[in-house]
Amino acid sequence: MKTRDLHKGLSKGGVFRPQLTSLVDIMVILLFFLIQSFSIEGNLVTASADLELPVSSADKNPQPFCALHITKKQVLVDDIITVTNDKILSAEDFLIPELFKMMKAQKAKNTDPASKGKLLIQADKEIPFAIVKKVMYTCSKAGFEDFKVLVVQEE
Amino acid sequence: MHKLSKEKTGIMQLSFSKTPRPSEVIEDDIELDITPLMNIFIILVAFLISMAIFTRLAIVEFSLPPNVDSSMNTSEQKPQPKLTVRIDKSYLGIVLGDNLLDSLPVLENKYPFDSLQSRLAIRSSEHDFKGEIVVASVDQIAFKMVVRTMDICRNAGFEKVGLSSATADPEAPR
Numbered sequence: 001m002k003t004r005d006l007h008k009g010l011s012k013g014g015v016f017r018p019q020l021t022s023l024v025d026i027m028v029i030l031l032f033f034l035i036q037s038f039s040i041e042g043n044l045v046t047a048s049a050d051l052e053l054p055v056s057s058a059d060k061n062p063q064p065f066c067a068l069h070i071t072k073k074q075v076l077v078d079d080i081i082t083v084t085n086d087k088i089l090s091a092e093d094f095l096i097p098e099l100f101k102m103m104k105a106q107k108a109k110n111t112d113p114a115s116k117g118k119l120l121i122q123a124d125k126e127i128p129f130a131i132v133k134k135v136m137y138t139c140s141k142a143g144f145e146d147f148k149v150l151v152v153q154e155e
Numbered sequence: 156m157h158k159l160s161k162e163k164t165g166i167m168q169l170s171f172s173k174t175p176r177p178s179e180v181i182e183d184d185i186e187l188d189i190t191p192l193m194n195i196f197i198i199l200v201a202f203l204i205s206m207a208i209f210t211r212l213a214i215v216e217f218s219l220p221p222n223v224d225s226s227m228n229t230s231e232q233k234p235q236p237k238l239t240v241r242i243d244k245s246y247l248g249i250v251l252g253d254n255l256l257d258s259l260p261v262l263e264n265k266y267p268f269d270s271l272q273s274r275l276a277i278r279s280s281e282h283d284f285k286g287e288i289v290v291a292s293v294d295q296i297a298f299k300m301v302v303r304t305m306d307i308c309r310n311a312g313f314e315k316v317g318l319s320s321a322t323a324d325p326e327a328p329r
Contacts, residue, residue: 020189027196034203045212054299057306058213120214123298129242130294132301133320140219147219147318151302153211 045150047122048076054125056151065115065148066106068135070123075135077102085131094137103142118146215305217318220289238284238313240271240304241321242292247271247304249278250291266300268307275311288313291321 045062047053051071069076074084075096083098110116119139123132136147236252247266249257257274259267275288288308292301305316 017186020193024189024193024196027193027200030200031196031203034200034207037207037209038203047210047212053212054302056213056215056302057310058215060214060216062212062214125297125299125302127298128294129292129296129298129301129320132298133294136219136318146216148214148216149302151213151215153213 045120047150047152051122051124052126053122053150053152055154057154058151059153062120062148062150063115063118065118065120066110066144067120067122068103068139070121070127070131070135072124072127075099075131077106085127088131088134089128091134094134095141096134096138099135099138100142103139103144107143117144118148119144120148120150122150215302217290217305217316220317220319237287237289237317238275238278238282239289239291239319240275240308242266242290242296242300242304243321244293244295249274251278266303268303271304272307272311275308275313279312284313286312286314287317288315289317289319291319293321 045064045067048069048071051069067078069079070085072085074081075088076082077099080102082102083096088096107117121132121135139147239250241248241250241255245261247259247261247268248255249271256278259270259274261267278284290301290304290308292304301318305318308316
């Protein structure tokens with residue numbers, strides 16, 4: 001019986017022909033799944049790897065504005081660590097000087113009128129509101145008026 | 156002419172004799188060549204993987220209170236009190252000015268978001284708030300709860316959602 005199974009793929013001439021039926025089945029399933037998640041536009045904004053975004057029912061497409069990341073440990077502007085979360089929490093003042101300086105520079109750097117004054121915040125879902133509050137306060141003092149939060153769309 | 160036709164017939168007969176009849180074809184000999192199909196599949200899969208989106212991202216828009224926003228409210232007129240959802244550690248409150256209208260307690264660490272949506276719908280029908288609402292949270296609340304509350308407010312029909320910090324407890328939960 002075992003010998004027969006081993007020789008199943010062998011044709012009369014002795015050439016081995018693999019059974020492709022199961023492979024084709026997998027390919028078809030994979031193709032359907034990928035077509036379902038296909039997007040012509042793609043993602044204009046990519047989420048940072050070191051944070052988990054909150055889930056929301058919002059459906060507005062994200063645009064590439066000036067981005068600020070609040071991870072579990074620190075705040076990053078342009079992928080540069082600006083201030084740690086512990087420092088923000090321990091500070092009594094709402095204004096964070098290091099972040100203010102950085103955001104002021106970011107505001108001056110951006111000359112595009114379509115995205116000027118707009119800020120896209122990527123914040124970890126578990127961070128306390130106190131950090132977000134102080135970050136937003138500092139950014140508003142640096143000249144940012146339009147705030148948006150990046151979220152994962154609810155399925 | 157007659158000779159030629161005979162030759163022709165001879166060739167035809169020969170060719171007929173070479174072709175096996177359907178009954179003679181053995182089942183094992185029929186094999187579909189799926190190699191080109193597999194080639195197309197492999198190309199398609201690679202292309203689709205590069206264009207696929209596995210997590211769909213979106214943005215939540217909100218406004219800051221006028222005294223925080225750089226465009227400060229300069230009018231001397233007293234601002235109209237806005238309907239506010241207060242997120243506290245132990246309850247969700249619906250506040251108007253200094254009055255706590257509704258208090259929904261947090262049970263077993265679960266925030267009563269379903270009840271909040273129905274209460275907000277009732278409150279919005281009682282008074283015209285022009286689709287404006289403020290979400291105010293205390294410092295210790297996780298950011299995901301704030302986003303969820305903003306979602307609930309939008310689902311209840313409030314289009315303009317503001318974000319603010321919660322002040323001292325307006326009233327103990329009822």
